[in-house]
Amino acid sequence: MRLKFIAAGALAAACAFPAWADKGPAVTDVLAHYGELVHASYADSAAAARRLQAAVDAFVAAPGEAGLDEARKAWLAAREWYGQTEAFRFYGGPIDGKDGPEGRINGWPMDEAYVDSVQGHADAGIVNKRKIRLDARTLSGLNEKGGEENIATGWHAIEFLLWGQDLSADGPGKRVYTDFVDGSAPNADRRRQYLKVVTDLLVSDLAALEKAWAPQAKNYRAGFVKQPASLAKVISALGILSRAELAGERMEVALDSQSQEDEHSCFSDNTHRDIVANATGIRNVWRGEFLRADGSRLAGPSLRDLVAARDKAVADKVDAQMDVSVQAAQAVPAPFDQAILAGNPGRLKVEATVVALKAQTESLVEAARVLGIKRLNTALPE
Amino acid sequence: MGSRLLQVAALAGAAFCLTGAAPLPGYEPGEELAGGDTTVNDFGRNAFSYPAANLSVERQTAFFIGNSFFKKNWVEAPASTTGRDGLGPHFITRSCAGCHAMDGRAAPPAVKAGASTEQPVGLLLRLSIPAAPGQDTGKDGVIPEPAYGGQLNNAAIAGIKPEAEVVIEYTEQPGRFADGTRYRLRRPAYRLRNLAYGPLHPGTLMSPRIAPQVIGLGLLEAIPEAGLLAIAERQAAAGQGVSGRPNRVWDASRQDWVIGRFGWKANVGSVAHQTGGAFNGDMGITSSMFPHEECTAAQTDCRERQQREAAWRSGRGEPTVDLDDRAFERTVFYTTTLAVPARRDPRDAQVLQGKGLFHAAGCAACHVPRHVTGDVPGLPELSRQTIYPYTDLLLHDMGEGLADHRPDFAADGREWRTPPLWGLGLVKTVNGHTFFLHDGRARNLMEAVLWHGGEAEAAKQAVLDMPKAGRAALIRFLESL
Numbered sequence: 001m002r003l004k005f006i007a008a009g010a011l012a013a014a015c016a017f018p019a020w021a022d023k024g025p026a027v028t029d030v031l032a033h034y035g036e037l038v039h040a041s042y043a044d045s046a047a048a049a050r051r052l053q054a055a056v057d058a059f060v061a062a063p064g065e066a067g068l069d070e071a072r073k074a075w076l077a078a079r080e081w082y083g084q085t086e087a088f089r090f091y092g093g094p095i096d097g098k099d100g101p102e103g104r105i106n107g108w109p110m111d112e113a114y115v116d117s118v119q120g121h122a123d124a125g126i127v128n129k130r131k132i133r134l135d136a137r138t139l140s141g142l143n144e145k146g147g148e149e150n151i152a153t154g155w156h157a158i159e160f161l162l163w164g165q166d167l168s169a170d171g172p173g174k175r176v177y178t179d180f181v182d183g184s185a186p187n188a189d190r191r192r193q194y195l196k197v198v199t200d201l202l203v204s205d206l207a208a209l210e211k212a213w214a215p216q217a218k219n220y221r222a223g224f225v226k227q228p229a230s231l232a233k234v235i236s237a238l239g240i241l242s243r244a245e246l247a248g249e250r251m252e253v254a255l256d257s258q259s260q261e262d263e264h265s266c267f268s269d270n271t272h273r274d275i276v277a278n279a280t281g282i283r284n285v286w287r288g289e290f291l292r293a294d295g296s297r298l299a300g301p302s303l304r305d306l307v308a309a310r311d312k313a314v315a316d317k318v319d320a321q322m323d324v325s326v327q328a329a330q331a332v333p334a335p336f337d338q339a340i341l342a343g344n345p346g347r348l349k350v351e352a353t354v355v356a357l358k359a360q361t362e363s364l365v366e367a368a369r370v371l372g373i374k375r376l377n378t379a380l381p382e
Numbered sequence: 383m384g385s386r387l388l389q390v391a392a393l394a395g396a397a398f399c400l401t402g403a404a405p406l407p408g409y410e411p412g413e414e415l416a417g418g419d420t421t422v423n424d425f426g427r428n429a430f431s432y433p434a435a436n437l438s439v440e441r442q443t444a445f446f447i448g449n450s451f452f453k454k455n456w457v458e459a460p461a462s463t464t465g466r467d468g469l470g471p472h473f474i475t476r477s478c479a480g481c482h483a484m485d486g487r488a489a490p491p492a493v494k495a496g497a498s499t500e501q502p503v504g505l506l507l508r509l510s511i512p513a514a515p516g517q518d519t520g521k522d523g524v525i526p527e528p529a530y531g532g533q534l535n536n537a538a539i540a541g542i543k544p545e546a547e548v549v550i551e552y553t554e555q556p557g558r559f560a561d562g563t564r565y566r567l568r569r570p571a572y573r574l575r576n577l578a579y580g581p582l583h584p585g586t587l588m589s590p591r592i593a594p595q596v597i598g599l600g601l602l603e604a605i606p607e608a609g610l611l612a613i614a615e616r617q618a619a620a621g622q623g624v625s626g627r628p629n630r631v632w633d634a635s636r637q638d639w640v641i642g643r644f645g646w647k648a649n650v651g652s653v654a655h656q657t658g659g660a661f662n663g664d665m666g667i668t669s670s671m672f673p674h675e676e677c678t679a680a681q682t683d684c685r686e687r688q689q690r691e692a693a694w695r696s697g698r699g700e701p702t703v704d705l706d707d708r709a710f711e712r713t714v715f716y717t718t719t720l721a722v723p724a725r726r727d728p729r730d731a732q733v734l735q736g737k738g739l740f741h742a743a744g745c746a747a748c749h750v751p752r753h754v755t756g757d758v759p760g761l762p763e764l765s766r767q768t769i770y771p772y773t774d775l776l777l778h779d780m781g782e783g784l785a786d787h788r789p790d791f792a793a794d795g796r797e798w799r800t801p802p803l804w805g806l807g808l809v810k811t812v813n814g815h816t817f818f819l820h821d822g823r824a825r826n827l828m829e830a831v832l833w834h835g836g837e838a839e840a841a842k843q844a845v846l847d848m849p850k851a852g853r854a855a856l857i858r859f860l861e862s863l
Contacts, residue, residue, distance in 0.1 A: 090428075091426075092424070092425075092426030092427070092428075096426070096427065096428070097426055097427070098426065098427065098811060100427070109454075111455040111457075111476070113457075121540070144483070149453060149454065149455040149476075149477060149479070150455070243439055243442065244442065244446065248442060248443065248445075248446030249446050249449070249450065252443050252446055252447065253446055253447050253449075253450040256443075256447050257447075257450070257465055257709075259465045259466070358439055358440075361439055362439060375435070377422060377423065377424070377432070377435065378439065379432055379433045379435075379437065379439075379442050379445075
């Protein structure tokens, strides 16, 4: 079905869509499919987080080497799905709008000493302060209190609890499971409790995002997909994730400082996968395609179709650049904190990914102009 | 519209000529672009966190790197992360973002039964003692308190004593608008306890300063000095009792005396000096601009710790300062190019009514809406921009109610710099609170207006005389900024 363009008055001044030749999908169809894709992405991410929760529950009930290993594997698996959903950030939607859970879910980098013991400070952190209650409400309140790096919750807090500090050049953190065993480590009971509370909180936050994008409901999605002006937000989010967040914040800063802790998933040495997941998430939205956890492929009217109907050359260019970025990201060797060092052959691969993402961003700005969006914002660091 | 509003308009008619612009209660084309071409359109939690909109994709790299240094928590030296160690010995916070969360404004500590319940973060206390007659306050602009220095650090690294704890006690004072509506203001009093290095000098002067949003600073720095001086002359010539004057301050980046633009008393002349000064004073991070941390003679633990750290560094062949020049320059680039968000609803009838009242009450005499920036070498993005910061950057006597009684360079104990108003309406979204003024005493925008006195007394009286609808429109206008 095809919906005609809404009267120009209903559009934000920044994006008045010219009524172009009657080919390609309608804007509202593209937005409707976008809603579908966002929902599927959060649903798969929430399901993966529930698998992590099951592994954490089992580990906390009876801490052991195998259980810790299972929890780590589940964390790594879940990150693959969450990373793709970051293409839905940066327009004040459910994830990072007013009271959005983004900071609680994915805040980084974190000051380890805020959460638990670190080398030289055995009694550091919330875990070792027995008077602090360990429940979701308290920990949410402590998140980002007194500084954006005072991260108490979310993926990276869980990661720190599972892996511990990454103090070695050649591998991830080496936390021992006995940190969670009463009598082997001080406050092991609280460490177990902390891990459980933040994992449960992550699961409930992701479930809420899935709900905000559920079909046929009175939710954020219902309003969002009806507004043609949302299209600018969808594209702008891709540009911001491409340029400011992924190329800038997550890669150029690390290349510049060559500092080991300047990386997203530093405890698990999983940063190289974060980069691939983000780049894939951008391409998903552009193409309206998403490869689901069950192996099925979601596809429908996309931004690409919309741009191609007006200017096929621009659409083809963006499309090719998206593949280049994802492939460049896949070529970045692990661990990222070694790849960024001068003289390491991996550094060129990181640089190539940055170059690819920047080029893709410039073309996205061009694609936006094709759609009548004059000034696309692509520069928001976290 | 009541007849009172007409009175207000008549009463403050003279204020129009002060702003140098015709009274424009109507919409002015482009006035929503508060930062000119640098303006960004995001009104969510990230509204204060964007680079100038006209910064090219390539030039954004330095911004992103600077951003990481703005957010980064510094840790004690020695640490495995050599690029991020050197915190303290004394400090207030571990990162720029510790006070300017989301590049925004800090709130004073929570209050229970009229007193603060925790140590302030993002509200610092400047300390000094009165200069003796004829004593030159030099490049500090003040005589620091002998045992505690120029500002209080209420945190310290392990093994070092924090200087003191701050207690803030509030007393409520009631008041009334002309229409009988009651309001209450709260007046803070500051007390120090657990003083680690002996009693304070009996003549100690204290001035609380809250961390404001850090948007548009490069644009403010780019307003030509001549323009600010011309405003001061215009105000004096108008004879309306409003007469701002520039502060003259020592600037470490230019190594010269300049007009003060930043800080609540305009005691800083450049973004670079402000950034270096905050690294040094608030975090204990040294740089080539500010190579020494403040440990007074009385603070032996602090001094010994510094010596140990210096010996350890030279033994490892590490640089003597915590923050290298490259990282420092990028942080300055970041704080210089943070963008101003556009105004919301500039054509809304109520907003325009509020704008008219703002001008009619004389607010625009000091909160000068429009400026044009000059040429900034190396920063074409900020050059020749028409901007709407709503400030004259000048010092004004704000009356006894707000006075801190603490001179700072040329500013006396009753003078404050007119703060820019841009971004005001987004503080609630970005930082989750509406505390305003230099110490966060105002719990909302109206309270902030009602604290105005001294040169702003007539403007405040005009607001007191406004009917309820007029007051609501005025606030709506301020929230649109």
